[in-house]
Amino acid sequence: MTKPKLRSQEWFNNPDNQEMTALYLERYLNYGLTREELQSGKPIIGIAQTGSDLSPCNRHHIELAKRVRDGVIASGGTVIEIPVHPIQETGKRPTAMLDRNLAYLSLTETLYGYPIDGVVLMIGCDKTTPALLMAAATVNIPAVALSVGPMLNGWFRGKRTGSGTIVWKAREMHAAGEIDDDGFMELVASSTPSTGYCNTMGTASTMNSLAEALGMQLPGSAAIPAPYRERGQISYRTGQQIVEMVNSDRRPSDIMTREAFENAVVVNSAIGGSTNAPIHLNAIARHLGVPLDNDDWQGLGHKVPLLVNLQPAGEYLGEDYHRAGGVPAVIGELLDKGLLPHPDALTANGQTMAENCEGRRSENSDVIKTVDQPMLKDAGFINLKGNLFDSAIM
Numbered sequence: 001m002t003k004p005k006l007r008s009q010e011w012f013n014n015p016d017n018q019e020m021t022a023l024y025l026e027r028y029l030n031y032g033l034t035r036e037e038l039q040s041g042k043p044i045i046g047i048a049q050t051g052s053d054l055s056p057c058n059r060h061h062i063e064l065a066k067r068v069r070d071g072v073i074a075s076g077g078t079v080i081e082i083p084v085h086p087i088q089e090t091g092k093r094p095t096a097m098l099d100r101n102l103a104y105l106s107l108t109e110t111l112y113g114y115p116i117d118g119v120v121l122m123i124g125c126d127k128t129t130p131a132l133l134m135a136a137a138t139v140n141i142p143a144v145a146l147s148v149g150p151m152l153n154g155w156f157r158g159k160r161t162g163s164g165t166i167v168w169k170a171r172e173m174h175a176a177g178e179i180d181d182d183g184f185m186e187l188v189a190s191s192t193p194s195t196g197y198c199n200t201m202g203t204a205s206t207m208n209s210l211a212e213a214l215g216m217q218l219p220g221s222a223a224i225p226a227p228y229r230e231r232g233q234i235s236y237r238t239g240q241q242i243v244e245m246v247n248s249d250r251r252p253s254d255i256m257t258r259e260a261f262e263n264a265v266v267v268n269s270a271i272g273g274s275t276n277a278p279i280h281l282n283a284i285a286r287h288l289g290v291p292l293d294n295d296d297w298q299g300l301g302h303k304v305p306l307l308v309n310l311q312p313a314g315e316y317l318g319e320d321y322h323r324a325g326g327v328p329a330v331i332g333e334l335l336d337k338g339l340l341p342h343p344d345a346l347t348a349n350g351q352t353m354a355e356n357c358e359g360r361r362s363e364n365s366d367v368i369k370t371v372d373q374p375m376l377k378d379a380g381f382i383n384l385k386g387n388l389f390d391s392a393i394m
Contacts, residue, residue, distance in 0.1 A: 160316065199317040
């Protein structure tokens with residue numbers, strides 16, 4: 001197969017415009033890159049970095065990017081790390097929603113305007129995932145997502161404590177006089193014992209799982225906890241994968257099709273995903289020109305059973321979800337019962353969803369249930385419409 005022409009060579013190796021080629025080259029050479037790295041046909045891979053001290057949930061990406069870089073270089077690519085507008089759900093007030101769109105806009109302009117052949121999307125905390133997927137959808141250069149992973153399980157007095165949601169329980173206990181101010185802080189802090197995003201099935205775990213269900217992450221990568229060694233290993237493989245995707249010219253529009261979004265809606269019901277999922281997935285689809293609205297969420301997802309027993313709807317947390325098999329185990333169960341609408345949907349590694357997940361089963365039936373014995377029979381959203389509002393998800 002003939003490799004596609006690399007767009008970066010329009011900057012770095014354009015015989016029709018020697019003056020601009022020299023100008024582009026000399027500034028990238030000034031910090032130590034070589035002409036060989038920039039002109040020999042190696043793909044230039046961007047790492048869209050969302051980790052920073054301002055974004056603690058994604059901060060571990062600072063380390064994971066090193067493993068991505070190793071994978072890219074081992075596969076014959078050259079790396080340029082790109083800062084992304086910071087988003088921290090629990091740090092920005094009054095809302096981080098604006099930051100989703102600012103991050104989208106900044107990354108979109110960066111990918112459009114600079115010599116990048118492919119990009120690794122470093123996703124994690126709530127709105128980083130849709131922001132980066134929206135940018136990849138808009139620019140449509142080869143892209144693969146890498147989750148930072150959830151925190152380790154939180155524990156307090158022998159019981160699991162889920163990040164984000166435990167604060168409401170703590171407030172009740174504090175109001176009842178069961179804990180004092182210090183006890184309040186101790187209980188809430190117990191739910192966040194490590195780097196990573198929320199260990200509950202909130203928006204972060206939902207969107208990272210759906211990025212995998214869309215085919216934009218390597219299989220099994222969404223649920224690996226941030227501190228686990230497997231997280232570094234999948235980072236290396238993701239670096240390798242993006243080089244292969246550039247060489248094969250596999251783009252977001254090839255992966256995030258209408259069929260992929262239908263799969264993701266079904267998976268969202270099965271995992272008990274956040275009501276924020278329609279807001280974000282509909283936006284991603286719109287940037288690809290794929291029709292998706294709230295009626296689709298009811299039509300496709302309402303009759304799908306709830307399989308994943310994670311807080312706040314259930315009992316367990318992110319580590320348990322990973323150990324039970326994560327997204328592949330959920331999809332494997334849906335495939336087995338004929339509930340995944342499009343088994344042949346393409347994924348980032350060039351395989352179909354069925355090829356990646358067929359035969360995968362839950363390693364712990366308390367955490368990931370079967371279709372025959374679900375937590376809830378009809379777990380999907382209902383789309384309410386009437387004279388009070390045009391559309392509302394319940």
